Amino acid sequence: MTHRAKFPRMETTLAYAETHFPQLMRRVKDGEEILLRDGVLAVAKIIPVPVLPATTRPKVGETTSAPVKWAPASFAALDEAGMNELGLL
Numbered sequence: 001m002t003h004r005a006k007f008p009r010m011e012t013t014l015a016y017a018e019t020h021f022p023q024l025m026r027r028v029k030d031g032e033e034i035l036l037r038d039g040v041l042a043v044a045k046i047i048p049v050p051v052l053p054a055t056t057r058p059k060v061g062e063t064t065s066a067p068v069k070w071a072p073a074s075f076a077a078l079d080e081a082g083m084n085e086l087g088l089l
Contacts, residue, residue, distance in 0.1 A: 009033040014043065 010024075010032055017024055017036050024034050024046065034046040058064050083089045 009035055011035045011037060014038050 010027065012020075012024070012034060014036055017034070028034060028046050028048050031048055033048070035042055036044040036046070078086070078088070080089065
């Protein structure tokens, strides 16, 4: 953390934030909170996000779930009545 940690919150206007956004983001990355005001009305607060633990993704092609068990009836040919029921005829 830098010296900004001594100052937990900065207040600024929306107009200032629009023109100085990169500088404000640096301050947030250093741990500072920024309160944005539209005149005297507080409208938003930018706060640092805590560091999340790294997650690992499966490798391409790696199986991550159990295989599906299909019933033989799932592959049975449809008769004319079944095709009519599905609107295929």
